[in-house]
Amino acid sequence: MSLLHINGLQVHFQTEAGLVRAVDGVDLELESGRTLGIVGESGCGKSVTMLSVMRLIQPPGRIMAGSILFEGRDLLALSREEMRQVRGGGIGMVFQDPMTSLNPVLSVGEQIAEAIEIHKRTSRRRAWSMAVEAMERVSIPDAADRAGDYPHQFSGGMRQRIMIAMAIACKPRLLIADEPTTALDVTVQAQILNLLRDLQAENKMSIIVITHDLRVAAQLCHDLAVFYAGRVMERGNAEQILSNPGHPYTIALRNSIPGFSSSGERLQTIGGNPPNLIDKISGCVFHPRCPTAHSSCSDLSPVERFVSDGRSLACDYHALGEM
């Protein structure tokens, strides 16, 4: 049984300008002990999908349809109290910006211990020592001394380690990291990616990484799901998708990254702009920008189909090997 199984998820936001279909029928599956990368451009629904898993969608957003099975239980059917146990207990989450997601007036030790107290129902003293342990696990030097320090006394990379310590303090089975390295410099990014890999090897934890950076996904992930306009365009084994992408969007996304094509060559671009999710696009959501669109692509919405072992595509025309 898979650890997480998302089926037909739809999340809509009612805005003044109209109904935004941020997530429009997403299916995802994650086996335990694996890392899934969710890639796509801004506004493609990758963060909203993961916030739905945590049930952190705020009005005017609403989960309209679908199910999210975590260890066999539908998270969307849980009571608020049951969901509180899952958040931070079964599923930990790391947010993008370590500057704004820590409370500036509490010491980092208190912030980590707070989560432990709630979930493990332990004494303050015990929670504090578990917080220090969590800080040691994310390789913060002198953890026992530094637990009393405040967020501003740490560098960006150290703050991100503290966010990770907080998320893993209660030993979750699933860690969701939303752009965990986007705000960091490359050398610090490399440290954090190594840390996530080590933590997974130690704890057999599953990880979902949301990223716009295909290279980060290539480094870290076993599986990949490529999002566009609130839908999954392609998913499957990360290495296979990157070396032999099947969907025209994945191909275009990969080729627009400098350094992928040999230097000196002109970068390939995706024409046009990402779609505005208010206007409903008929047929395939990518067809207005697709370089290989057929006439029928504007009428028929493609159905996700499996093309090879574990690899699926939402495109009626492209199959592997036809490129």
Place this chain on the structure above:
Amino acid sequence: MSSYKLIEVRDLVKHFPVTSGVIRARKIGDVQAVDGVSFDIAAGHTMGLVGESGCGKSTLGRTLLRLIEPTSGSIRYEGQDILRLSGRQMRPLRRKLQMIFQDPFASLNPRMTVARIISEPLEVHNMVSDAERNLEIERLMSMVGLDPSHAGRYPHEFSSGQRQRIGIARALALQPSFIVADEPVSALDVSIQAQILNLLVDLQKELGLAYLFISHDLNVVRYISHEVAVMYLGRIVERAPVESLFAKPLHPYTQALLSAAPGFGKDQRQGPVLEGDLPSPMNPPTGCRFHQRCPCAMGVCRHHDPLLEEMANGHAVACHLWSASA
């Protein structure tokens, strides 16, 4: 493409004083944002400037345009030291030296139409008559790939990539020969990033522009630059033609930076992952500024500051491993 030296920078220093005390401010130190930097940029060429946040790359870019007054050093534009010019003498030169900013949301006035944003510099410098103005706006908008019929729209009506095009059109309005582009694609999605990079390359070929291209993204810098300078704590630690830098990085910091940038394969990372963070530029380490994080540090590195020395074919490095005198 002509290749005379358009910009010559020598021993450029910018220290920001740090003060303490509310009633009587006392100076307690200096942030040595740029500390003795020298390089040239040839006309029509791109110098890429890379480094981690806080290394002084943005300060350097702004200092080149005198948006920040340097503490000491010289900046020559076509042989003329622009730091000796008065504000009035500087004005005609400002036309030639322009800037493109990182954030296409914050760098455009939300209350101005695109036409006004683009034409404001033209009016300030009396470049065109009222009659020609609309034609010029149209020309600039088409040049950067915007629809001229959108001239009456406001910035919020455009996507981030289009907004960056507006910023580029504004910089091009005065027919500059040198543009400082400070992280111009960092805020954009990859598919849009590629469009803007292609546009910058096309404009360079068409107009013979020279760029100082500041970025933390090594792949972007590699794509667009002819020469690359790597900055660490206010100093240039390595400078080389782009192929040479990426094929054979000499400085341990450059090597670490290149190996840290994720590639497409898994675990193809060679070389060590750097430990620790950038030290405070307020009191940088003595000797080589990188020695505390350097995997190859030697005794001499702790006490003696290495100079930027030319090795071969324009490849210069500031490291005792490569210096003949060490």
